[in-house]
Amino acid sequence: MTVVRPSTGSGTQGAGSGTHSGGPGALGGVAARAPRRPLSPERIAASLTLLALLVVGILAVNEVGISIPAMVQSWGNAENFMARVGGLSFPEPGDLAWLIALTVGLVLVGTLLAAVLSVPIAYLAASNTTPGNGWRAAARFIGVLTRALPDVVLAMAFVLMFSLGTLPGILAIGIHSIGMISKMFADAIEQIDEGPRLAIRAAGGSKMQEFTSGILPQVLPSWVATVLHRNDINLRGSVVLGYVGVAGLGLEMSYAFKALNYGKGLGIALVIFVLCIVMEIVSSMVRGAMLGQQKQTRSWMDRIVHPRLRGRSAEPTTTRPTWAASPATAVRRPWTVQRVQHAIAGIVAVLIVVGSVVVSQINWLDFFTFWGKLPEVAAKFWPPSFGSYDATVMFEAMRDTVAIALAATVLTLLPSVILGSLAASNVAPSSGARGVARFLLVGIRGIPELILAIVLVVVTGLGPQAGVIALAIGGIGLLGKLIADSFEEVDRGPERALRAVGATRLQTYTSATVPQGMQALIGHSFYMLDTNIRAATILGIVGGGGVGYYLLNASQGSRYETVTAIVLMILATVLVVEGLAMWMRKVFR
Amino acid sequence: MNAASDALIRLEGVTKTFGSTTALKGASLQVSRGEIVVLLGLSGSGKSTLLRHLDGLELPTAGSVEVLGQQVPALKGRALRNLRSRVGFIFQQFELVPSLTVLENVLTGSLSGVRGPRLGLWGYSKAAKLTALEHLDRVGLLDRAYQRSDTLSGGQQQRVAIARALMQKPDILLADEPVASLDPESSDQVMALIREIAADEGLTVVCSLHQVDLAISWADRIVGLRHGEIVLDMPTTDLTKAEVMEIYGRVATTTAEIAAVTMELAEAASQVAAS
Numbered sequence: 105m106t107v108v109r110p111s112t113g114s115g116t117q118g119a120g121s122g123t124h125s126g127g128p129g130a131l132g133g134v135a136a137r138a139p140r141r142p143l144s145p146e147r148i149a150a151s152l153t154l155l156a157l158l159v160v161g162i163l164a165v166n167e168v169g170i171s172i173p174a175m176v177q178s179w180g181n182a183e184n185f186m187a188r189v190g191g192l193s194f195p196e197p198g199d200l201a202w203l204i205a206l207t208v209g210l211v212l213v214g215t216l217l218a219a220v221l222s223v224p225i226a227y228l229a230a231s232n233t234t235p236g237n238g239w240r241a242a243a244r245f246i247g248v249l250t251r252a253l254p255d256v257v258l259a260m261a262f263v264l265m266f267s268l269g270t271l272p273g274i275l276a277i278g279i280h281s282i283g284m285i286s287k288m289f290a291d292a293i294e295q296i297d298e299g300p301r302l303a304i305r306a307a308g309g310s311k312m313q314e315f316t317s318g319i320l321p322q323v324l325p326s327w328v329a330t331v332l333h334r335n336d337i338n339l340r341g342s343v344v345l346g347y348v349g350v351a352g353l354g355l356e357m358s359y360a361f362k363a364l365n366y367g368k369g370l371g372i373a374l375v376i377f378v379l380c381i382v383m384e385i386v387s388s389m390v391r392g393a394m395l396g397q398q399k400q401t402r403s404w405m406d407r408i409v410h411p412r413l414r415g416r417s418a419e420p421t422t423t424r425p426t427w428a429a430s431p432a433t434a435v436r437r438p439w440t441v442q443r444v445q446h447a448i449a450g451i452v453a454v455l456i457v458v459g460s461v462v463v464s465q466i467n468w469l470d471f472f473t474f475w476g477k478l479p480e481v482a483a484k485f486w487p488p489s490f491g492s493y494d495a496t497v498m499f500e501a502m503r504d505t506v507a508i509a510l511a512a513t514v515l516t517l518l519p520s521v522i523l524g525s526l527a528a529s530n531v532a533p534s535s536g537a538r539g540v541a542r543f544l545l546v547g548i549r550g551i552p553e554l555i556l557a558i559v560l561v562v563v564t565g566l567g568p569q570a571g572v573i574a575l576a577i578g579g580i581g582l583l584g585k586l587i588a589d590s591f592e593e594v595d596r597g598p599e600r601a602l603r604a605v606g607a608t609r610l611q612t613y614t615s616a617t618v619p620q621g622m623q624a625l626i627g628h629s630f631y632m633l634d635t636n637i638r639a640a641t642i643l644g645i646v647g648g649g650g651v652g653y654y655l656l657n658a659s660q661g662s663r664y665e666t667v668t669a670i671v672l673m674i675l676a677t678v679l680v681v682e683g684l685a686m687w688m689r690k691v692f693r
Numbered sequence: 694m695n696a697a698s699d700a701l702i703r704l705e706g707v708t709k710t711f712g713s714t715t716a717l718k719g720a721s722l723q724v725s726r727g728e729i730v731v732l733l734g735l736s737g738s739g740k741s742t743l744l745r746h747l748d749g750l751e752l753p754t755a756g757s758v759e760v761l762g763q764q765v766p767a768l769k770g771r772a773l774r775n776l777r778s779r780v781g782f783i784f785q786q787f788e789l790v791p792s793l794t795v796l797e798n799v800l801t802g803s804l805s806g807v808r809g810p811r812l813g814l815w816g817y818s819k820a821a822k823l824t825a826l827e828h829l830d831r832v833g834l835l836d837r838a839y840q841r842s843d844t845l846s847g848g849q850q851q852r853v854a855i856a857r858a859l860m861q862k863p864d865i866l867l868a869d870e871p872v873a874s875l876d877p878e879s880s881d882q883v884m885a886l887i888r889e890i891a892a893d894e895g896l897t898v899v900c901s902l903h904q905v906d907l908a909i910s911w912a913d914r915i916v917g918l919r920h921g922e923i924v925l926d927m928p929t930t931d932l933t934k935a936e937v938m939e940i941y942g943r944v945a946t947t948t949a950e951i952a953a954v955t956m957e958l959a960e961a962a963s964q965v966a967a968s
Contacts, residue, residue, distance in 0.1 A: 299787075307782070307858075309774070313804045317790065
């Protein structure tokens with residue numbers, strides 16, 4: 105039986121095509137009758153803004169003065185330098201192991217702290233769970249604010265409030281990471297299938313039960329992936345925390361460089377690099393195992409997190425297992441291989457978390473003494489003032505930072521598009537090419553930008569070039585991956601259609617893949633710019649130019665009101681870029 | 694039987710508007726204990742909206758909704774959840790939590806009876822687990838208890854959803870197009886299962902369908918909806934498909950609808966002739 109079911113409204117409108125507006129135009133040619141392409145003023149404005157940013161970015165690249173001959177020339181510096189280093193050296197094996205455990209431990213505890221704090225914020229920020237628009241706006245504001253405050257700046261403040269050690273680092277990571285984690289948690293909540301939640305409501309479940317039984321199981325894999333991803337970022341970021349006094353490998357490295365012990369400094373840098381790569385591999389394996397179990401849609405930001413998903417089909421059960429003889433025998437859950445695996449994974453995860461808390465040697469007493477110091481320290485940070493610095497110098501420095509970020513983003517763009525396209529399975533000419541591209545992206549992503557910058561500062565000398573190149577290279581890892589994933593996610597139908605009409609691989613790419621992935625591309629590029637501005641601040645700390653240099657000086661000279669002023673300046677800039685990005689995403693939807 | 698005194702469900706002039714569209718227009722309906730009623734209508738005729746009113750998932754713009762002797766729109770919080778726990782709801786898309794095991798999904802039907810959140814199987818009592826397993830056994834899926842629910846076929850998932858509804862120990866079972874996403878064989882299984890359980894437990898069932906054949910053969914009574922209005926309400930005994938279609942024919946107004954109804958009528962006529 106076939107039932108023809110027209111949707112009730114459509115019947116009245118009939119064929120509809122008879123309502124042409126161009127009655128007399130019927131005599132003219134097709135060109136005359138064709139409607140004009142509609143132009144929305146907002147779209148034009150957004151396109152012009154995009155173009156202007158691109159031009160400014162190219163000008164910035166020019167201004168920074170990256171020239172190949174100069175770099176080749178300065179390669180001599182590097183050789184001289186290497187000769188002076190006289191080989192790498194490492195801390196004692198015992199010390200090294202301890203430093204590694206400490207660094208990984210404090211990063212993990214900080215990330216977990218952020219994850220826990222992010223749950224309520226994400227719940228309030230997600231459009232489908234928020235109790236009201238006021239709550240939503242407040243939660244989003246907390247997210248944007250914590251994301252805009254660089255963790256280094258937070259660490260500087262916390263170092264003042266707590267005794268030296270791991271706690272300032274944990275808190276800095278914990279608070280700064282809320283921004284990204286709560287955003288991605290909220291995105292995941294917004295993408296759930298509402299049905300199961302509705303079913304629990306229909307069965308009489310409370311709001312809390314709707315969350316724990318209907319939402320949480322759906323978002324958990326994506327949440328864990330987010331936390332692991334953030335943990336990788338935080339591990340790379342922990343290097344720079346060492347520069348402001350947070351214990352761990354970063355602090356050892358900064359001591360070594362300050363003591364002009366370059367061999368040891370670079371040795372520790374190498375250890376950090378290897379550690380980051382190992383962590384990246386481990387976490388991508390865990391993410392793959394978790395996400396492989398579940399199909400789900402992904403947001404533009406989620407793409408950083410999720411590796412490609414593989415569906416897992418159900419094992420066909422032909423005979424009834426013995427435990428399923430009756431309900432009474434089935435109450436005890438059978439120990440299948442899968443259950444054993446899950447149990448072991450769970451125990452290992454708990455042990456790692458407990459181990460991290462233990463090695464971080466958190467001085468819990470600080471939590472009691474901290475409140476006493478808070479007003480005193482807070483008072484030092486207020487009111488903001490540039491102090492001995494000239495305001496124009498500060499704005500100039502901020503401008504430099506933005507220029508560095510823009511130049512780096514522009515430089516990142518082309519290699520990212522090329523590498524990212526090659527890494528997408530529907531674009532790559534062969535699986536081999538795709539594998540190489542993916543491998544390169546992971547490798548690049550593993551390098552902490554700071555270490556890259558330090559090496560480049562050594563090669564090109566102090567100044568913005570080092571910062572720009574460091575950010576541009578580091579950016580390829582992130583942007584390339586984002587581009588690869590969004591290209592892989594485009595609808596494959598148009599690609600097949602074009603191939604069917606005889607288009608070449610390149611034609612299919614430019615006419616089917618790129619147009620569909622364009623909006624994502626613009627979104628990712630702004631995310632990159634946003635990330636680069638914050639990173640550019642931090643790079644200033646190691647001599648990469650820009651406002652970061654003044655920030656570190658002010659904090660080391662205990663001029664806290666200047667720190668506040670600079671931080672507010674950075675905050676304002678980041679918020680402007682964030683607003684611009686939101687607008688672009690809306691317009692080019 | 695005195696329907697008025699024994700009505701578990703009583704709708705009086707219920708109107709529901711979403712913005713400018715009217716989903717229900719002055720719908721009045723009474724359903725007695727133990728009745729098996731099918732809401733019949735094309736998609737967009739207001740069947741789902743009507744069902745959702747019975748569980749307090751939608752609030753009427755005007756009119757009164759009385760279920761199990763309580764005014765549903767007036768209920769809030771604990772009282773509303775108590776009412777919902779006595780009304781089972783089966784969805785077209787099953788709406789199981791994909792990443793949870795089948796057993797946990799069934800157990801979520803008992804959430805209204807416990808306080809606070811439940812994480813994982815150990816959150817539920819052994820007695821609850823045993824009951825859930827019994828329901829699973831009843832729908833023939835005991836051996837799938839510890840499998841993820843998204844590894845089951847559509848028909849199996851709908852049977853899990855029925856077990857979940859049974860977990861609520863409901864008085865009323867609502868089903869919104871329970872077989873619209875299933876193949877014919879699974880459809881038959883699921884519809885038969887609902888009838889069988891309804892008979893065993895003495896449930897009152899209100900089920901929305903769009904297949905006239907199925908509705909006539911399955912229900913005790915058919916309530917036809919069109920554009921949010923109830924246009925037909927009669928027992929299925931000595932009701933033929935042609936008659937039902939005729940009623941639709943009399944009320945069809947738009948060209949497309951008349952065409953659809955004409956086609957249905959022709960089909961029905963040929964089926965009647967064949968049998």
